[in-house]
Amino acid sequence: MAAESTLLLSLLKSGDEIVASDDLYGGTRRIFDRVMKNFGIRYKTFNLADHVDRRIFKGKKMVWIETPSNPLMKIIDIKEIAEYAHENDCILVVDNTFASPYFQNPLKFGADIVVHSTTKYINGHSDSLGGAIVLDDKEMYEKIKFNQNAIGAVLSPFDSFLTLRGIKTLALRMERHQANAMEIARYLESKREVEQVFYPGLESFQYHETAKRQMRGFGGMLSFKVRRNVSAFLKNLKYFSLAESLGGVESLVELPFFMTHASIPEKERRRLGITENLVRMSVGIEDISDLIEDIENALRASSVHKNF
Numbered sequence: 001m002a003a004e005s006t007l008l009l010s011l012l013k014s015g016d017e018i019v020a021s022d023d024l025y026g027g028t029r030r031i032f033d034r035v036m037k038n039f040g041i042r043y044k045t046f047n048l049a050d051h052v053d054r055r056i057f058k059g060k061k062m063v064w065i066e067t068p069s070n071p072l073m074k075i076i077d078i079k080e081i082a083e084y085a086h087e088n089d090c091i092l093v094v095d096n097t098f099a100s101p102y103f104q105n106p107l108k109f110g111a112d113i114v115v116h117s118t119t120k121y122i123n124g125h126s127d128s129l130g131g132a133i134v135l136d137d138k139e140m141y142e143k144i145k146f147n148q149n150a151i152g153a154v155l156s157p158f159d160s161f162l163t164l165r166g167i168k169t170l171a172l173r174m175e176r177h178q179a180n181a182m183e184i185a186r187y188l189e190s191k192r193e194v195e196q197v198f199y200p201g202l203e204s205f206q207y208h209e210t211a212k213r214q215m216r217g218f219g220g221m222l223s224f225k226v227r228r229n230v231s232a233f234l235k236n237l238k239y240f241s242l243a244e245s246l247g248g249v250e251s252l253v254e255l256p257f258f259m260t261h262a263s264i265p266e267k268e269r270r271r272l273g274i275t276e277n278l279v280r281m282s283v284g285i286e287d288i289s290d291l292i293e294d295i296e297n298a299l300r301a302s303s304v305h306k307n308f
Ligand SMILES: *Cc1c(COP(=O)(O)O)cnc(C)c1O
Pocket: 001, 002, 025, 027, 028, 066, 070, 095, 097, 098, 116, 117, 118, 119, 120, 129, 130, 131
């Protein structure tokens, strides 16, 4: 969030407007809603994963997207959005936290700026908070660099040490996160206790083709809807901790409706498809047979109990 606020305060001024994708990280929505608003910076969200109307970018200063998105794993075509943004002299920012730089490099597809929460995959051990801004433009870099120092959004030496330690195994971890997530997604898809699975690596997934065009791998995040008793499912998991955050070596599970996305008005949550039975998983690097066995037991428990 320090990286995001430095970026926003460096490049925008009162009266500017942002176009954002609708499936946004809660903290980003909060900074737009509760902080930037007080500086006269407004934003509007749109579904930028399907049928984008290029007129919405007219007169705007910045476009902010997340792909894959959180929690529904929607994939936005970065190249297409970059084209629309640049027709209107807009800066395109891509939050690349979910894919990590190992699987996706948005600058290659025309993005101007990439942001990462290094708290997640880049550090990878759930023991440090930080962020990164990646860009290839000297002028914007100088502005942001000056403001980073002036505002004080600076990582401590110890957090820097932890993040550098983590980044050394990024490639190994991402390969394992992806392999485990792929197996779990396929497994879930085959179970009658599961209504729907959201994972960009599944051929049946709505956005699979777009994902293949811009990603080298599909990452370790997935979501799915449990048909019957979702709380029985959660209670019976042994290896997945019930927690927010993501991208660490240990598997986590959470309910976006009640946790990460609870601050979005209920009507809006439902419109987006974030329902009570939606489960988000951050698949860790544990032994895959242990994880599958754990999910199998929990799914069985979900189906013998009555509805939610
Ligand atoms: C966690 C997260 C952030 C914010 O990162 P912090 O490290 O918690 O400040 C931003 N974007 C996405 C997609 C995230 O998952």
